[in-house]
Amino acid sequence: MSRTQEILSQDLDHLWHPFTQMKLWPGEPPLVIERGKGNYLIDTEGNRYFDGVSSLWVTVHGHNHPAINQAIAEQLKHLDHSTLLGLTHPLAARLAAELARVTPGKLNKAFYSESGSTAVEIALKIAYQYWQQSGRPEKKTFVALGEAYHGDTLGAVSVGGIELFHQVYGPLLFPVHRLPQPFCRQCPLGLKRPSCDLACAQALEPMLAQHGREICALIVEPRVQGAAGIIVQPNGYVRRLWEICRKHDVLFIADEVATGFGRTGTLFACELEGVEPDLMCLGKGLTGGVLPLAATMATDRVYQAFLGEFDEFKTFFHGHTYTGNPLACAAALASLGLMETNRVVEGAAPVIEHLAKGLEAIARMDHVVQVRQQGLMAGVELARDKATDTPYDPSLRMGHKVIMAARKHGVIIRPLGDTVVLMPPLSSTTQDIDLLLSALGQAIAEVTGG
Ligand SMILES: Cc1ncc(COP(=O)(O)O)c(C=O)c1O
Incomplete structure (x- = not known):
């Protein structure tokens, strides 16, 4: 048996692949x-x-970039892993400061996790708890877009809107207010650009006028709905949503897991329209694409709502075992360094x-x-x-x-x-x-x- 065949045979016998109909897998060896x-x-x-x-x-x-590989190797000489529960380490602190510097607006705090889905899950929980601790406990529901994709964990699936992926989990999900998808070619409102005047974004206004009292946050993939099929939103769309959210005191969550770190032509897609979110989800390109690391960025305003005496129990009771892994932080810092120097x-x-x-x-x-x-x-x-x-x-x-x-x-x-x-x-x-x-x-x- 050749080496390739040996690997394929182990794969076929034991490996369950993501988003894959495994019945068809043997017919098309990878x-x-x-x-x-x-x-x-x-x-x-x-x-x-x-x-x-x-x-x-x-x-x-690119793969195996020497500067990122070297940063990881260097970090391995000092510390492989240490928890952020009750301790800190130099690179987690430095990366948080860097992320606060490079992200738009007032995002000043970084909460680490390992994937885009968890970055979203954390943003949803923070937004929810923020209002519970800010004297508006009735603000409990979310607004999301038709055909949205925010990851595969259950909170992220709840705000997601892709039937094919999400329908089967329906009974497990929380209800969400849904905006029409901003897909101009097949406009769900039957309108045309530019005479529509962004009616799909404007639909948020009556929604928040009616339900804003109970809505804690809107979540959007700014500028590009990736998994929906690279649906590019019309100019001004994200900014319109952001302005309406601000008017009605609804938090704005930018899911930049796919669009962040230069993908859309600017470091973050929010910059294309001068949008300053309350929460931002980062993942994918954060480490240059080398190690799993994600961050949920929050403004000081959001963060302040979690401060209190121990027995007020305002703590954000959330944290993953590998939160802020030093090797992943080293890769992220090296990647951000390369982005600037090059x-x-x-x-x-x-x-x-x-x-x-x-x-x-x-x-x-x-x-x-x-x-x-x-x-x-x-x-x-x-x-x-x-x-x-x-x-x-x-x-x-x-x-x-x-x-x-x-x-x-x-x-x-x-x-x-x-x-x-x-x-x-x-x-x-x-x-x-x-x-x-x-x-x-x-x-x-x-x-x-x-
Ligand atoms: C916009 C967006 N959010 C969240 C996710 C989930 O990220 P992950 O697959 O790292 O959990 C993705 C993944 O494609 C995404 O495109």
Whole structure:
């Protein structure tokens, strides 16, 4: 048995993969990735693939960046892990200060966890408890968007709105007020830009006028609803929501797990519209995409509500075993350092432009109904009939077929239904983008015959 076969056989026998129909898994043996170098992943057979999805939206500076590896190795010489319960350590403190410095507005406190889902869970619990301890205990419910995705833990699933992922858990979830999804091409309100005057955001006004007394917070993925299919919100959308929240004294939670750390062309998507959230969820790119670390940022105003004497029990009774792991903090600090010294966000601008130009040709293809892009996040939506906007039958799994075909052209990407997601690392060169687009174009042509 070859090494690859041996690994595959262990995988098939024992490994349950995320978001995967395991019955179909044996029919399509996966690539076995064993090395990463820069923007490329290398499999056990020595084949090289461009990481066109940043290993699920996390890779910022490329794989195995020497500065991040060195920071982790250096930290290992001093301290592998120590708890933040009753103790602190230098890198947890320094990273919290750095995050307070680089995040927008008055976010001055960092609460660590390990994944985007937990960063969201923590934001929801903080928002809820904030009002319990601020003399407004009736403020208990949340507002979220149609088709939102905030992670897979139950609180995050409650505010999530993707039927396919979330429906089965219905009886376990708490009720949420739902805004129409800001998806202009198929506007749920049947309106058109710009005459709609952001009616989908404005819908928050009557909702809060009626229920604001009971609503503690709104949660939104600012500018891009990622898992919904890279749905890019119209300009001014996030700011409108933020202004209405402020007017009605409802906390604003920005879930920047996917959009943070330069993905959208600015360090944080909130900056695109001058929005200053009360709570912000960070994950994915926080460590440059190297180790699991997340942070929920809070303003001093929110934080103050948790201060009191011991027996007032205003404490935030929450904390995970690996909270603020020193190795992950070392990676995050090294990544933030690289972002500043190498001016990574500014440096990505020409690459974003190059991607936009290249996507114009993809958008003209017969079975591409829409291309959506914000920064280095792009979605290429396929359709059976472009003129009438008629989708393919989902059982055809066209998105899946396209990404499998792209592998033969040296690129790893992922679909969300029939939207093919492109999420190249911020360190991508224009040549990398050319490879990505050429592989995508060929794959779509092969699969759709168009
Ligand atoms: C906006 C957003 N929030 C939260 C999450 C959950 O993050 P994680 O998978 O790290 O739990 C994701 C993951 O894709 C996301 O896109």
